[in-house]
Amino acid sequence: MSSPITIYGDSSSGNSLKxxxxxxxxxxxxxxxxxxxxxxxxxxxAFLAMNPxxxxxxxxxxxxxxxxxxxAIMLHLAxxxxxxxxxALARALVMQWLFWEQYGHEPAIAVLIFHKAHLKKPAHxxxxxxxxxxxxxxxxxxxxxSQRSYFVADRLTLADIALVAYTRKAPDxxxxxxxxxxxxxxxxxxxxxxxxxxxVA
Amino acid sequence: MSSPITIYGDSSSGNSLKxxxxxxxxxxxxxxxxxxxxxxxxxxxAFLAMNPxxxxxxxxxxxxxxxxxxxAIMLHLAxxxxxxxxxALARALVMQWLFWEQYGHEPAIAVLIFHKAHLKKPAHxxxxxxxxxxxxxxxxxxxxxSQRSYFVADRLTLADIALVAYTRKAPDxxxxxxxxxxxxxxxxxxxxxxxxxxxVA
Numbered sequence: 001m002s003s004p005i006t007i008y009g010d011s012s013s014g015n016s017l018k019x020x021x022x023x024x025x026x027x028x029x030x031x032x033x034x035x036x037x038x039x040x041x042x043x044x045x046a047f048l049a050m051n052p053x054x055x056x057x058x059x060x061x062x063x064x065x066x067x068x069x070x071x072a073i074m075l076h077l078a079x080x081x082x083x084x085x086x087x088a089l090a091r092a093l094v095m096q097w098l099f100w101e102q103y104g105h106e107p108a109i110a111v112l113i114f115h116k117a118h119l120k121k122p123a124h125x126x127x128x129x130x131x132x133x134x135x136x137x138x139x140x141x142x143x144x145x146s147q148r149s150y151f152v153a154d155r156l157t158l159a160d161i162a163l164v165a166y167t168r169k170a171p172d173x174x175x176x177x178x179x180x181x182x183x184x185x186x187x188x189x190x191x192x193x194x195x196x197x198x199x200v201a
Numbered sequence: 202m203s204s205p206i207t208i209y210g211d212s213s214s215g216n217s218l219k220x221x222x223x224x225x226x227x228x229x230x231x232x233x234x235x236x237x238x239x240x241x242x243x244x245x246x247a248f249l250a251m252n253p254x255x256x257x258x259x260x261x262x263x264x265x266x267x268x269x270x271x272x273a274i275m276l277h278l279a280x281x282x283x284x285x286x287x288x289a290l291a292r293a294l295v296m297q298w299l300f301w302e303q304y305g306h307e308p309a310i311a312v313l314i315f316h317k318a319h320l321k322k323p324a325h326x327x328x329x330x331x332x333x334x335x336x337x338x339x340x341x342x343x344x345x346x347s348q349r350s351y352f353v354a355d356r357l358t359l360a361d362i363a364l365v366a367y368t369r370k371a372p373d374x375x376x377x378x379x380x381x382x383x384x385x386x387x388x389x390x391x392x393x394x395x396x397x398x399x400x401v402a
Contacts, residue, residue, distance in 0.1 A: 052341050053305060065290060069304070076289065088277065089266060095273035103270070103303045104254060140253050201337035 003062035004029045005077075008050070012039045012118065013166030014110055015070040016057040017044075021161050021194050028080055030059075038118055069096045074158050083158050090153040097151050097159035104140070108133035110166045112173040134173065138180045141167070145182040149189060156193045164190040168199040183192050204263035205230040206278075209251070211238045214321060215311055216271035216368030217258040222362050222395050223275050226280055231260075239319055243349045253349075275359050284359050291354040297362035298352050305341070309334035311367045313374040335374065339381045342368070346383040350390060357394045365391040369400040 007023070007030050009016030021028045035041045035056050042054045050066040051058045058068045059077075067073055075098075078084050085091045112130040115121045141163065144151065151159035168187045170177055177184040177200070191198055208224070208231050210217030235243045236257050237277045243255050252259045252268040259269045260278075264389065268274055279285050284293045313331040316322045345352065352360035369388045371378055377399075378385040378401070392399055 052344055053301065061290065062288075067293050067297055069297045069300035070295055072300050075296050076293040079289070088280070089262065089264075092268050092273055092277040095276050096268055096270045099270035099273050099300070100254065100328055102300055105307065105309075143253055159358075 004031060005062065006031045006033060006060040007055040007057055008033045008035045010035055010042075010049070013056055014169060015055075015106070015114075018070045018161055018165045019059065019073050021165070021196075022077050022083065022158070025083070025161075025194060026078065028077060055080050071102060071158070071162055073095060074098075074161065078158055083156065083161070085153050085154070085157060085175070090157075093152045093158045094157050098162050100140075101159075101162045105137045105163065106166060109139055109170055109173060109175075112175075113166065113169050115167075116174060119174040120170070131173075131175075134170070134175060136174045138167075138170070138175070138177075138183055141183050141186075142180040145186045149186070156190065160186075160190045161194070165193075205232060207232045207234060208258055209236045209260070210249070210258040211236055211243075212239060213320075214257055215314075215370060216256075219271045219362055219366045220258045220260065220274050220278070222346070222366070222397075223278050223359070226260040226284070226362075226395060227279065229278060229328045231290060272303060272359070272363055275299075275357070275362065279359055284362070285359065286354050286358060291358075293359045294309065294321065294353045295358050299363050301341075302360075302363040305334075306364065307337045307367060309338050310371055310374060310376075313376075314367065314370050317375060318370075318373040332376075334376075337369070339368075339371070339376070339384055342384050342387075343381040346387045350387070357391065361387075361391045362395070365395075372401050 007019050009032060011034060036054065039100060040089055041047065042056055047052055052069040053068060055068065057073060058066050059073050060066055067076060075084065085094060106128055111133055115126050148154065150156060151163065164187055167183065170189065178188065188198065208220050210220060212231060212235060238257065243257055249255055252269040254269060256269065258271055258274060259267050260274050261267055268277060276285065286295060309331055313335055314326050344356065349355065351357060352364065365388055368384065369392065378388065389399065
């Protein structure tokens with residue numbers, strides 16, 4: 001499990017950074033190939049041959065096989081480590097939050113960040129459903145974290161890494177995390193666990 | 202792994218049916234509690250106490266713990282069976298397709314089916330992006346299946362079960378699968394493997 005991998009990622013993409021966070025946490029060697037979404041480097045024929053969906057991150061495994069989808073990549077890299085519980089119930093709950101992150105959280109918060117901070121769209125061109133959906137996702141997180149320090153099993157797992165990737169950047173979407181104090185405290189906790197400096201300076 | 206579980210599901214929801222398909226395939230006993238999305242039975246205080254996200258399916262494990270997210274539930278129930286490969290690469294590819302199903306497929310095709318066939322919305326009230334996104338997802342599937350009989354490892358896995366749940370119902374969204382012949386042949390193959398009668402009579 002320690003052969004070097006190649007990561008095609010965009011440094012401004014939370015989904016891409018998830019993979020970096022896991023590699024850094026597990027001291028796994030990797031080569032990072034910067035691949036800009038805004039410059040459409042994910043839409044070249046060479047990139048689409050790796051991932052027909054045209055999205056980062058993609059990793060190349062040691063045998064050259066491409067693997068896409070950030071949470072699938074994290075699971076592949078972290079299986080057998082403390083980041084993925086062995087206990088069947090804790091494991092199932094990690095999976096539950098990983099799927100929710102991609103279904104209920106990322107399509108709201110990450111998309112709002114992308115349109116506001118990266119594409120710099122004026123407010124009237126941004127889908128008005130994105131902000132209430134983002135707030136609703138943060139409400140779900142706040143309720144869960146009001147009784148816990150981590151999402152599952154009272155310790156750092158992939159559920160926290162997946163969810164922190166875009167939550168810490170919520171201010172880029174104009175969302176002040178002060179309204180969700182348990183979420184804000186958890187973001188700081190996970191940043192510390194991952195050895196990251198605070199995103200909100 | 203053979204203690205009975207309780208499934209809260211809506212029989213018209215592909216996400217709910219995925220869990221039934223896996224239980225039936227693995228001969229796992231279960232109790233089905235019909236929970237209607239349209240009648241807002243997923244928004245009652247009792248249901249929200251199980252799943253604050255307010256979505257079916259939810260299962261109750263033998264010890265009473267609720268577990269949400271269809272693909273996380275399938276993984277929990279099928280771990281150790283032939284539906285989840287043991288080989289690390291095949292396993293990673295199953296995860297890749299499970300996450301793509303919830304990120305790139307379900308939010309297009311399932312939502313279009315729901316608005317057209319269940320809410321019976323008139324055409325002008327339906328988000329015009331849903332049809333091209335659905336067609337794009339089917340194009341990705343067609344390209345992959347043009348060279349294979351199953352999504353991963355040349356045999357039935359959870360990747361096929363997750364993806365067939367709404368793909369077979371695409372005609373309910375006004376999508377004729379004849380334009381995607383490899384997808385159509387694969388739907389018939391998976392329906393046979395799961396002992397289902399053809400959805401498109």
